[in-house]
Amino acid sequence: MSEDHRPIALIMALRKQGILDRRVLSAIERTPREMFVEQPFQASAYENHALPIACGQTISQPYIVAYVTEQLELDAKHRVLEIGTGSGYQAAVLAPLCRMVYTIERHRPLLKDAEARFAALKLHNIVTRCGDGLAGWAEQEPFDRILLTAAVVEVPQILINQLKPGGILVAPVGGFAPTESISQHLVKIIRTDGATTSETLIPVAFVPMVPGLPREA
Numbered sequence: 672m673s674e675d676h677r678p679i680a681l682i683m684a685l686r687k688q689g690i691l692d693r694r695v696l697s698a699i700e701r702t703p704r705e706m707f708v709e710q711p712f713q714a715s716a717y718e719n720h721a722l723p724i725a726c727g728q729t730i731s732q733p734y735i736v737a738y739v740t741e742q743l744e745l746d747a748k749h750r751v752l753e754i755g756t757g758s759g760y761q762a763a764v765l766a767p768l769c770r771m772v773y774t775i776e777r778h779r780p781l782l783k784d785a786e787a788r789f790a791a792l793k794l795h796n797i798v799t800r801c802g803d804g805l806a807g808w809a810e811q812e813p814f815d816r817i818l819l820t821a822a823v824v825e826v827p828q829i830l831i832n833q834l835k836p837g838g839i840l841v842a843p844v845g846g847f848a849p850t851e852s853i854s855q856h857l858v859k860i861i862r863t864d865g866a867t868t869s870e871t872l873i874p875v876a877f878v879p880m881v882p883g884l885p886r887e888a
């Protein structure tokens with residue numbers, strides 16, 4: 672298959688898997704995933720699976736990126752917080768679908784690479800921060816949407832507090848020892864006035880959310 676057809680083949684695969692939101696599919700189609708993966712994995716950039724990135728982390732499977740993006744029910748006016756920038760791929764997919772993406776990463780080298788990709792793609796509505804995302808982003812709250820792209824055992828209340836009423840938070844919740852990888856599920860929390868509702872979605876396998884900063888940051 673020639674390179675130019677790979678994004679189309681990926682979109683067809685995602686449609687078969689049940690991703691039907693045209694805006695989400697179009698954002699995925701327009702985001703060159705080969706820019707977000709390391710050199711040795713270029714040939715697999717459009718295959719529908721997760722790949723390793725620097726600092727022992729992973730870029731999520733396109734199906735999962737598409738699925739969570741659909742679940743966020745984005746609107747062009749939304750301000751979205753992503754915790755776990757990683758390669759920047761998920762943030763780049765969110766950017767054309769909302770007003771602003773605020774993304775936090777604890778590994779500075781990953782964040783630097785992601786920032787260079789956002790600049791090259793002229794994604795000027797992504798704001799980055801190096802830090803511990805478990806505290807959220809107090810200066811920019813409240814958010815319409817919050818997405819965690821690393822797994823937590825429990826969604827921290829501080830993050831739910833940074834959601835607007837009516838806001839949606841999506842997070843992988845559960846254990847992350849290798850033998851327990853399928854014990855995680857995506858959870859969708861909707862904040863209503865004074866309460867929250869929670870829905871368990873599909874099983875997933877994300878890297879763990881790690882508190883604090885690594886030594887090099």
Ligand code: SAH
Pocket residue numbers: 728729730731754755756757758759760761762775776777778781802803804805820821878879880881882883
């Ligand atoms: N969204 C990414 C994939 C993320 S992998 C992409 O599209 O490529 C999860 C990321 O979360 C990793 O890069 C990891 O370093 C980061 N992470 C883990 N714990 C964190 C924390 N407490 N604060 C910020 N980032 C964190």
